[in-house]
Every structure is written in structure tokens, then in C-alpha cells.
Amino acid sequence: MTPLTSYLLLSAFLFSIGLAGALSRRSSIMVLIGIEIMLNAANLNFIAFWRFGPAPTALTGVMFTIFSIAVAAAEAAVGLSIILAVYRRTRSTDLEPTEAPHR
Amino acid sequence: MTLVFLILAAITILGLGAAMSLRNPVHCVVGLTIGFLGLAALYLQLGAQFVGLTQVLVYVGAVAILIIFAIMMMRSSESPEQQPYSRSWRVGVAIAFAVYCVLGWAVHFGAHTLPTQAATPELSVQQIGDALLHRFVLPLEIIAVLLTAALIGAGVLALQDPAGEVRGPR
Amino acid sequence: MIVFSASGAERADQIFVLTKYWLMGYVPTAVQPLASAVLSVVPILLVFPLIFAITTLLERKGLGRIQNRYGPNRVGPWGLLQPMADGLKSLTKEDIVPDSADKWVHLCAPLLLVVASFLAYAVLPIGRNMVVANLSAGVLFFFAIGALVEVAIFMAGWSSRSKYSLLGAMRAIAQMVSYETPLVLAGLVAVMATGSLSTVAIVEAQAQYTGIFPHWFVFTPWGFAGFVLFMIAATAESNRSPFDLPEGESEIIAGYYIEYSGFKFALFFLGEYLGMFATSGMAITLFLGGWSAPFSFLTWVPSYLWFFIKLLAITCGFIWVRGTLPRLRMDQLMHFAWKFMLPMTLLNIFVAAAWKFLPAGIVRWFGCAIFLAIAFVLLTRGLKRRGEFRARQYRFAE
């Protein structure tokens, strides 16, 4: 298999790792981490495509990655501060109540 | 499919996997850091030096530290929480796995269309700078604005008291 | 190979490079990259710990003199062998790991710290043609590695499960995060002036002479300001007094490595000093012209010697500062970082940019200098008036 394929598979795997975490962790921080991981997987894709793509001089992939890194940083900051604010009100970062929600 | 790639991929997968699966949040962060480093190494190996170093600078230097701080402030670092996974975590994992299968299938299915030539592109920081300031200057500006907004917003959010009133920076 | 046809001076200058190539001649081509890597890394691994040893002695002596006492003077002539004794002691001491500690993280922290500190040297040009990896984004690499140090410190502080160490780690990280920004921004002016992120290029840009004087950036207004700011930030970055709150003996005994003992402790020490050397080296590279000689008629002195002389000078400066200044308070520290350092560095960047576009000449020099001076005065007076650095009124009720 070509190296590009392996990179794609790797990034897909990382993506699903992040997704699994985001879907199955309790703590909202962990969910945030998962999302970050997914972003990174996407970045890896970009870089790989740029590297193996027909026109590497276009730099599009690299630029996209740089920008998405910046966005991810901002997202982490805001997300964490939101989580912090929430935590200050309800003393927990859990996404689902500990006891079964009664309805 | 070189040895280096395999090693780096293994490191990354292990790190991120640990980050997502360990019980203790701090361990998770450490794993995350390792994973990020692995990714940065992958970028370097792909010839995207600048991006790789930026990855380290931002993710390890900023994001990981940020998360650590958050964990510290929520004091949930002292004792590993009782049940770190949601009650129906299996579903989540299953869905994730399904996603992976689909993606894998997609990759496999489109493999023959993928470009194979790998002429190592010579990428200097110079070029990136030029591109940033000429072709991508608008996104750059927008990102700058976004970061500023995020900075302010994060500050305001984090300064909020449980009482709700905003405390000054001092 | 520039080096095979060379005058005596150049041979003296390039001796290590020559030796390296000479040795490389003996290894089979298959492993040559590996060999060359080893050959360039090993000397660093040897030299800088040695300098660390010397520095500890120097520091203790210097501090002793400043505090009006003899420093170590028992082991060997004038206590010259003191570092060796310290090393042996730390090796032979028992390695205590707290019960509740997180063993693995506890173990990894010092290693990571030391490794990170060593990694930083990869891009420092120690002499002409003497750099391990001439990355096109060397400066970026340097600062990126700096980020690892924080992680290591956090691991240390958190893993030993002690309030003191945790507090120390928190403080250290807060401080390093706040001072990393000014550090990078202060260093940026040199990059702007050179137009390249590669340390080698930066040094070579400074290694030319007009008359007998070199083109060191420190001789320009923004360069000088940048250098001073960079050194302040570096002091904070390497947790040295007066910014040594994270390990202030009188408050939190040794901060994040309070729970460490024996060799790990020594590793921390080593890591810290290595970090200090690394930042000093970066300062030298960015502002003091790296390995270039201070006068054109001194170029016959081997370049690496110049580098180490400058390093020594800066280290002495560190020691002097440590012996002289009292420790800051946390809030003062933060205010200083965000309300003084950051604006000044930004202004400095602005000035550097203006410098690039102004016509060369004495007018430009004085103009930039006056601008910076006025900015500095205004900023400081403003901060004073707003009482940013007033004595804090403590509220014991809390």
C-alpha cells in the first residue's frame, strides 16, 4: 500500500480514537480532549495530502493546518473556561448525572 | 511504509489511546502530550517542519498546559474519578469503530485514485511567510481577530464567580 | 569541504569540524548519518554538564563573596573539587519515592526535563559550522522544546502528591507560561531583522563588521531593548532569583522537586542549569552575535571560544543578579509579565519593523532609541501611578 494510504488510515484511526473518547468519556474535559484529537487527525490528513498531492507548492494543506491549529487553540481556551464556569456552579464536570435521571 | 513511520504511528496511537482510555486525568494529559509529540514528529517526517514545530509549541506548550490547569482547578486530579466512562460507553466505542470501518473502507475504495508520487516538496519558512502575508492574508487576519476574541472571552468566562458577578483582574 | 584548504587560524577555528569529518572517514557510509549525529551530539552531552559543574562552583563562590563569606573551600585546592563531591554525594544518596507518589510519572519527570533541556542545544550554533541541526525553523524549534520543560515540571510537581510540590508546579507553570510570551516576542526582533528563523543565518547576519565593530543586534536600540527584555524573561523562564518563587526555599521549600532526592534531584538541578545555559545561548545567538568576535581584529580567536566566553559572562551576570536582588511576590510577578514585559516587547517589535523601513543613519538610531526610552518611561510611570506594584493589602479574613 502507498504511504499516503497508510497516513490516511492512521489519521482515520486517530480520528476514531478521538471520537470514541468524545462519545464515551464522562468528564467534559475528556470530551474536549477527544475533540482536539479529532482535529489533529484531520490536520494529519491535510499534511499528508499536501505532501503527496499533485501541487505541493500550493501550500494549501500546510496553511489549513496552521489555521486549524490556531482555531483549535482558541477552541480549547474558550471550551475550558466554559467548563470551568460550569464547574463553579455545579461542582462537577460530568456530562451525565451520576444517578439514573428519573423522568 | 517505512520503519520510522511505523514507530511514530505506534507512539502516536499509544499516546492518544492512553489519553482517551486511562482513568486518571493527569495520565490522560501525559498520554495526550506524547501523542501530540508523535504527531509533530510525523509532520516533520512529512517535511512540514514549521507545522510540526508549531504543533509542539501550541499543543504541548499551550493546550496541554491549559488542560492541566483546568484539571488542577477542578481538583479532580487528586483521586481518579469513580466511573470515568459514561454508562453506555460501549455504544460510543461501537460507533467510533463503525466510523473507522467506513473511513477505512473509503480509503481502501479510493486507494487507486490517490496520487502516489512523493516528490519531497522543499518547504522553507520563507514560503510559508510569503503565503501567509500574500495569498492567505485575509484568513490570517480573521484568525487574529478570532484569537483575540477567544482570549477576551476566556478571560471573562473564567473570571466569573459562582455568585455571577465579574471580578476585576486584580 | 571548505576546511581542507585552511590557514592556521581557520584550522584552529574548525578543528572540531575537521576531527568530525576525519572520524567520519572511518565509518561505513551506511551508518554515516547516524555516526555524524552521534559525533555531534556526544560532545554537547559531555561539555555542558561540565560547564554545569563549573558553574555550580562558580555560583557558590560568587554568592559567598557577595554575601561576604568564603564559598566552598574545603574539597581540593580552593574547593575546586566541590562539584565532583556533590556529584558523588547525589549518586550515592538513597533515592526516596513517596508512597502515594505516581511512580512512573515521578520517574519520567526529571528525565523528560533533562532530555528537553538537551534537545534545546540542537539548534545552538556553538561555533562556525558547529551546529547539530541547522533547521530552517531553528528558533521555533527552540521555543517549542521550551514547552516540554513545563510539562516535565508539572509531572514532577503533580506526581509526588504533595501540596508544596503541587503549589510549586502551579506557580512554575503559571510563571513560565506568562513569561514565554515576552521571551518569544523579545527574540522575534532578531528574526525580523534577519528575515530567517534559522539560528545559523541569524548569527551569520551578525558576523560582519563595519570598521572594527561587528553588526551585533545588541548595538541597535531595539536589539538592546530586546536583549534586556529577553534576559529578564529568560531569568523568569529558568526560575532563577529574583523570579524563583516556584522553588523559593523560604516559602515552599524546593517547589516542585521537593519530593525528589538523590540522583533525580541532581537531574533536576542539571536540567535547570542546562535550561539556563540554553536560554543564555539563545540570547547570545540572537543578540550577541553568537560565535562572532567582538572586534574584527580578534577574528583569529576560535569562534567557539567566543561563544563560551559570552556564555560565561552571562552566567556571571545571572549569579550577580541572584546575589543582589530580592524575590518578587506572585502578583507582582504576574503584573510585571503582562503589564510591563508584554507591552514593551510589542513596542520593541514595532520599532524593529520601523527600523527596517527607515533610511540608515545616526538619525534612525537615535530616533528609535528615543522612542523606546519615552515608551519605557511612560509605561513605568503609568504603572507606578496605577499602583500595580504597590504593597498588597492582605485580607486575613479569607
Add this chain to the structure above:
Amino acid sequence: MPPTAWIVRNLWLIPALPVLAAGCIALLTQKRRALAAGLAIGSMFVSFLLAICAFSHMMLLRSQGIYHQVFNFHWLQFGHQWLSLGWLLDPITALMLLMVTFVGLLIFIFSVGYMSHDENFTRFFCFLALFAGAMLGVLIANNLLLLFMCWEVVGLTSYLLIGFWFTNPNAAAAAKKAFIVTRIGDLGFLLGMVWLYAQSGTLLFYDGGAGAIEPKAIATLLSHNTIWGLTVASAIALLIFCGAAGKSGQVPLHVWLPDAMEGPTPVSALIHAATMVAAGVFLVARMYPLMSAQISALASTPSVALQVVTWVGAVTALFGALIAVAQFDIKRILAYSTISQLGYMMMGLGAGGVAVGMFHLLTHAFFKALLFLGAGSIIHGCSGEQDIRFMGGLRKRMPITFATYTAGMLALCGFPLLFSGFWSKDEILFSAHSWEISQIPFYMGAFAALLTAFYMTRQMFYVFAGTHRTAPHSHEAHVEDASSPSLHHPPAGPHESPSVMLVPLVLLATFAVFLGFFGTPAWPWLQSFIEGAPVSFSLSGFSTPGLIAVMLSSSAIVLTGLTLGWWVYGRKAISDSSAHDPLAQAQPAIFATLANAFYVDAFYRATFVRAANVLAALSAWFDRWVWNGVVQAVSMLVLGFGHFDSFLDTHLVNTTFDEGCRGVSGSARLLARLQNGRVQLYLRYVAAACILFVVLLLWRATR
């Protein structure tokens, strides 16, 4: 024709600056008093400088024998013709600009002192500046429409300013009154404007021969006739004159002007002395070519419009003077005298032409502003007192005010030779005299002059002579000055005003005295400036037949009036504030009539207002009984339909609908299960959906 100069092209700056200042002030908070005043005064000052510029330029043009210079530009297009606006610089514009900016500047400065205690200081200056801007706009407009717009803005601002202390019901009522009454006049104005546009197809005054008041258009206007052999030109002129009459308070639309005294005194000075009321006169002067248009057949007799103007003016002059005799409120006296003086101006315009009217306008602007500001200073000094019966003995208390006020008073009376009022008024009388069809107006004017001298003397003696008579009742009666100094520091008897108020007074006084010498028969500089005859100093100007006689007679009249005033009021000082007016004792009936201003207000109330009420009642009745009935019927119909509908509803629609609802709610209940506020579940749905779609796509692709 030389190229239009910079000043002409940028004439708009003069009004624009104050308006801009007003805009800025409007954005200020109430605290920024100094800034607000500074902005207003500064802008006014710059406008003044520009006005000087324009004036000097006009002088230049005159020396080249050019009467006016215009700058026109297209504004908007409807159909395939452009409506164009423009600036106009001609002698009267130049003069008026100079006058308005200068007086306005002084008044602004004065009001800094006068309003110093008002908490709405900034608002006041905002309005003032806006007013000044609008007024200047009226002056420079070269387009009747533009003039009309600015005119309306003037009306609006005068409304705002009169009602400045709107908490006081009188003020609010007065403001409304002023607004409505002037509207009545403006209606005529609008009609005239539309007619003019319909006839001549343009509203520009001067447009290089194609303007509305240039010979060509006038000729066309004259060619048509309306009923009673009235030429279209005259008809339009009369309609426009309605607007002028409304603005400058000519009988019968004068009723708003006295009430407008409810506003702060600087406003009275600015609006009712210097500028706004002058706007009407200015309008007539501006439209003079139209007014005076007369078919060549009977060129000897003046046009109908001019006759009407003259008569109305004369009547107003007499009317105002008569009423002024019997007033007690210091400002009301001045207001009525303003009315009568405006009458003079109209008369002058009608009988003597632009120059005469404008001359009196200018002089009057100065001395009347002076008088009003003096009154303001007096009121300020007497801490809000306005009734002259409760003043007295102020000569020693506020000497400077006294001196300046005297100067203004003498100027108003037209004291021979020395004071500006004399020359201007004298010209009017002379022109009226020398015009055979206006003999009666001449005598009316002369009598008015006598009365003027009389009531001014009366006022002087009341206010300044004798001893101070404090009001028996407290100041609460004067809600008008609710925010004037009286409430802030207890009245320590009358006191001289601050210098910021005195300086304008002195300045104005000097002008009030000397301005007259620009238009003496010996040296008719002003007339020549406006009408463009060569000017030279020669005493032969007096040798015009009848002039000396008229001058002597008017001087005699004035002196008589003064002595009469002294005889009635000055001989023995008024000691008691409750004492009746000597005239009132002599002729109570007449005095009462005059005091109530000939019951004009009452008359209007009895006729128009009541008629309006009756009409309202009538329509109300119609509404209740006629229309309501119709509506009732319709609603009945609708109700019937409604019942039918509801029947259908209950039996057909509802059942099905309920079924539908049940279904929906059931499904909703199902959906609600999914919607349980757990982020991760949502994430899962999203992921699953993504999977589905990707699979679908790939499936399609593989096909």
C-alpha cells in the same frame, strides 16, 4: 461673469457648521457644559468669519457691478428633469449672514451666562446651534424649496426652544401655538411654492436667466391672469407672503409671538428679535421681484402684492404699538414692539423697496436683540421677576444694563440723528409718505412711532426709575424661570449681571447707535450696496423734496412721545407696585382692551377653536351613530358566518385535527426520548448519521 469664487461654492459651510456642532452637542452628556458651549460658540464664530469672507467677496463683486453669484447643482431627478439646489450670494444675503452670525454669536455668549444654572444647558445649546444653522440655511438658499426646508427647520427649532421649559404648561402651550400658527402661514407658502413650480417649472431664484424670479419667468407669470384680474405673479406672491406673515407675526397671525416669550430670554432675543421673525421680512425681500411684478400697462401703480404688504405692515405696526402700551410683562412689551417694528419693515418693503426694509431689519435686529438681552439681564438680576411693576430703581443697581438698555430704547424710539432707529424708520416713513397711495399707512406709521416712544419711556420709568418694589407674591408664580437662578441662590435684591452677559450688551449697544450711519440720506451706503447706485457722501441727499419735512415731523413725534411718557409716568415715581397704571385710571375700558391685545386670542378662541371643537363633536357623533351602525351591520353579517364556520369546525375539522394531534404528540413523545439533554447522545446521532451518509455516497459511487 467671473468664475464662482471658493466662498460661493462653499457657502453651505456657514449653515453646516452650526448644524454639525448641534449634532455633536446632541451626543454629549449633560455634564459636558463647557464643551457644548464651546462647540456652539466656536462653530458660530467660524461661520461669522466665513460670513465676513462672503461679505467682502460680495463687496468685490459689487465693485465689478455684479448683483449676485450662484452655485447650483443637481439634487435629485424625477421624471426626466432634475430638481436642482444651490447657494446664492447677493447683497441682502451677505448682509443678513453678517448680521445673523454676529448677533447669534453674541447671544450664544450671553446665554452662557443666562443659562448657567439650567441643568439642560447642553440641550439648550444644541437647539440654539441647530436654529442658527437652519436660519443661515434660509439665508443662503438659492432655491425656494431649500429655503422652505430650512424655514421649516427654523420653525421646529423655535418650537423646541419656546417649549424649552416644557415642564411649564404655559411654555408647552406657547410652543404648540407658535408651531401651529406659523404652520397656517406656511400652508400658504407651500401652495405658492407649488404653484410657482407649476407655472415656471423651476424653484431656483437665479439660474442664469432661467430662475424663477428672473425677468423671463416673471414675464410668463404676468402673462396669466386669475380671478379679479389678479395676475398669477401677484397671487403667488400673496400666498408666499402668508408664510412671511406667519413667521414674522403680522396681523392676524401675530398671536403666537407674545406667548413665545415663555421661552428663555436669549431665545426670545435670537428668535423674536434678530433672526426668525426677520426671516419673513427676508423672504419678502428675497421674492421682491415677484412681489413687485406689475404688468407694463399700469406700471405706475405698484402691484397688488406690494399694496397688501404695505397695508398689512402698517396695520401691524399700529396694532403692536397700541397693545404694547398696556402690557406689564417686560418681555411682552418688547414682543409687541417687535410686532410693530416688523410691521414697519413690511411697510418699508412694500412702500420703499428692498433697501428700506432691509435697512430697518438690520438696525432693528441689533437694537431689539440688545433690548431683549437687556431684559434678560434685568430678569436675571431680579432673579426671575418679569413684571415691570415689581422692578424699579434698577438704574443704580445695574448701571451698565441701564446704559445699554437706554441706548437700545432710544434707538427703538428713533431718537433723532444719533440713533440708528431714527434713520431707518425715517426712511420708511419718508418712502411711505412719498407714495401717493400709501398716505394712510404713513399716518398709521407715524402714530405708531409716537406710541413706540411713549411705551418705551413708560417701560423705562417703570423699570429703572424710582425705588425697587419687591413682588408681594413669591417667585413660585414664575414657573417660567423654574430653572433660573432664583431657586438656586436666594434673591439678594437686584444685582448686576456677570460680565459674560454684559459684554454682548455693550457691543450690541455700540452697533445699535452707530449702525444707522450706514444709511443716512447723506451717505446711503447700504441702499447703494443693495440696489447698486453709486455711493458718495453729499449733504445733497437731504435736499430730496419732503425729506426734511418728514424728518422734522418724525423727530417731533418722537420727542412728543418721550415727553408724554415722562409726563404720565416719570413725573412722580411709581412708588407702590399695586398702584394702578395712570392710563388705566384715565381710560379703564380702552386700557383693558389694549391689555388684552384687542381680545384677538379670545376672538380666535371663540371662533376658530370653537368651530374646530364643534366639528370634532360633529364627526364624533357621525362616528358613533352613522358609521358605527354600518359597522354593526357588517359585524352581524360576519358573526353569522362565524357561527356557520364554528359549526363546520366542531363537526368536520376538529375530529380529524384531533386525530392528527394525537399522532403528532405520540411521535413527539417518541422523539422526546431522543432529546434528553445529553450531549454525547447527540454526538452519537451525528456520528451515526455521518456513517449512514458516507456509506450511501460510497454505495452510489461504487455503482
